[in-house]
Amino acid sequence: MSSDHIVGIDLGTTNSLVAFMQGETPVVIPGEDGSNLVPSVVALDAGNQPVIGNAARNLLIETPERAVYSIKRLMGRGVEDIQEELKLFPFRVAEDLQPGEVLRIRLGDKTFTPPEISALILRQLKRNAERYFGEAVTKAVITVPAYFNDAQRQATKDAGRIAGLEVLRLVNEPTAASLAYGLDKKQNGIVAVYDLGGGTFDISILKLHDGIFEVIATNGDTHLGGDDIDNLLITIALDDIRGDLGIDLRRNAEAVQAIRKAVIDAKIALSAQPSVKLDFELPGGKRYQREITREQFEQLIQPIIDRTVGPCKQALKDANLKPEQIDEVVLVGGSTRIPKVRALVKEMFRREPHTDLNPDEVVALGAAVQAVILGGGSQATQNMLLLDVTPLSLGIEVAGGVTDKIILRNSTIPASATQFYTTQIDGQANVAIHVLQGERELAKDCRSLARFDLKGIPPMAAGIPRVEVKFLIDANGILNVSAREQRSGKQADIQVQPSYGLTDEQVEGMILDSFDNAEEDFRRRQVIEARNEAATILAALDKGKKSVAWAELTSDEKKQIARMEKVLVAAKDEDDYQAIRQAIDALNQGTMRLAELMMDTAVSSALKGKKMDETDLGEGPTPPHPMAPPEFQ
Amino acid sequence: MTESLATIGTRPLPEETHSCWSCGSMRAAHFCESCGKVQPPQPVDYFAFFGLPPKLNLDVATLEKDFYELSRRLHPDLNARGGSRVQEWSLEQSSMLNDAYRTLRDPIKRTEYLLHLEGMELEEQSKSATEQARATGEVKKQIVPPDLLEEVFELNMQLEELRTQKKMGEDDPALIEEIGKQKLALEEKHEALLDELKAGWKAWDALIDRGSAANAVERAQITGQMVDVLNRRNYIRNLVRDVNEALES
Ligand SMILES: Nc1ncnc2c1ncn2[C@@H]1O[C@H](COP(=O)(O)OP(=O)(O)O)[C@@H](O)[C@H]1O
């Protein structure tokens, strides 16, 4: 049972998805509730158990202090970087945070680091895939915004490990989208991918050439997206309410979340209709109502969407291309459904953007394609190879607090640079190196990645040692450093102190499903899920027995059902998944006529729901068990 | 404290033949012709990595083709299922491939790289070197080309005046026009120096073709000239950058 499924995961700010290649076509794997998108929301339920996705979204409104969304904004960032975020998002930073410690966010009375929260989302996706395959899933390709820096990438990789996933590759989101696009099109040319989601914006320009997807330039803003539009609308509503009614709801988390939901619905409606009525209830029973026309909305958001222009121009400049030289513009991300965004893209690139692909799913589908390439390829991916770039220049701090750039942005990765260091005083044994990422000239304006200490340099006169330090950005866009003292040939000892991020030991301690136990954990979970299903069907049967339909069964039928029920009740308490499964299937089969009768008599919809699920089984990508059982109330 | 360019090691390409670590048959430099496996990286320079002589005129279209072909062999994505050794070699080999391609496809970077291999040092004209000199008060290793001395002096005075005016919120169209003209003249000079550089490439390639690589005097003369042209060119480029900054600020 060890067919090695590698899944592709889009870990989004707003929504996350998991996909895989079925035969030669990438498909999204639906969640328990049947939906392809898993909202990137994590909450703790009353029993302090994590809840993820749509269920968590409900808790976000009921118990906002026990929920968190848009956690991706905090990945790989320090508390001092997120002050702006804290004004706009209800992140509750742990009060006991020590200086230099990785950020922790409070959910109820527990705290979690951003990678741990992301890991909970990843684990949910992993489980969705496992339910779908009926097998453990331990390997994944995860996408990240192209403009993510080293720390943000590392944090994403850590999240994967914590979730019990071996992250075979981090792929840039727009690049992944181009893979899905290219799989369809099989054309050569220059493609621009414009990705505006909930929290991040990326623009990538690629050259497609006989299956090679070569990124020429990329740019973006890791804090720009639909969230900004939502926050603008929320602020306006809050100001209105304070102005007209004199109540300040800013500190009322439930009210803010209710407003947030209302403005998002309104925003989405405005993508399809010329005006919308924003209408929600305020604490105390009054309603807030306001008509918004698309025109007003477009005016309002203009400054936000205009922020995508600069990165697009820079990317074109870096690629040394004019807008007319772009053959196709591909739109990715939910916010590109906004007509005004489409108009802006059209104006910038002077062509109608390509909108055939589902902007929500295309990144995950591309990740699934990359997963197959890594796994050895298939007919469909034959000749496909992705050559990506590093979005930001890598530099080291030199005298005077200046950044010396050693790998320039838009260099194809893997990329490396070698630097030589020597000592300033006789017998000096250590040399400190400060690694930076960014485009600015001064070190203090760049992102600090890490401080390294070259240790154990053999004692020599000043200026004599020659330490060769190799900086290598791997195919994930993550920096690796190694050092060697050339005169003695000694491998120099490097101590990495990431400026942000978890140490290996910390990650180790956080791992949710340990690798080695993945298979066993999966079995255990399978049994638990089967038991739940058994309980549901037994409850439904109890209901059925009380219905008028029951009386219409023959006594033989009733006896048979009773026998099957007994088998299931017994199996339910054992640990044998197969036995429970078979008993469930048998009982399902045996109660078919009962269900039909119940449907006919329209007494109850309980077993009817079950039947409809069964007819769904044949559709879509043939999962052994695609959805969870329906609720039987 | 640091050297600005990476050295990859010794040149030229080691001529010894190797056999594949995996299947034992004769192999190409980076991967085995027979079983396709990635081979351990060899310390060669960027020219040798592509199997090229160290010449400065090269066909970029062929280079690109070779780059794609080698990428299909060496890229980590296509070696992800190999063992940890293969993965490590593939990472090193493909980073070297990318570094080499990035350097060689750009004629100026290619020239600078060759000069570096020849042990020549360029003046520090980079923006960060300028910033660093400014921050530490050190004198930058940068000399005003003698033939530009007068012009540069004049231009700097004008730029100073422009900055002062801008600070006061004033605007002198005549001055801006004058500076614009000088900028144009500088840009023309920048272009003309490229032709001089091209003459250097031709002379160098002829030297390599003659196989008279041992003639150290001739070699030093040609490379010395190219260093001079590049220094002047970089100086002008920086000047134009300063002008643009002053005009835009
Ligand atoms: N029809 C629509 N009109 C406007 N905005 C939309 C629409 N559909 C989704 N969005 C917005 O798109 C964003 C989510 O896009 P998505 O690509 O899923 O984001 P992410 O990649 O950040 O998870 C949200 O801000 C959401 O409100």
Ligand SMILES: [Mg+2]
């Ligand atoms: Mg996205």
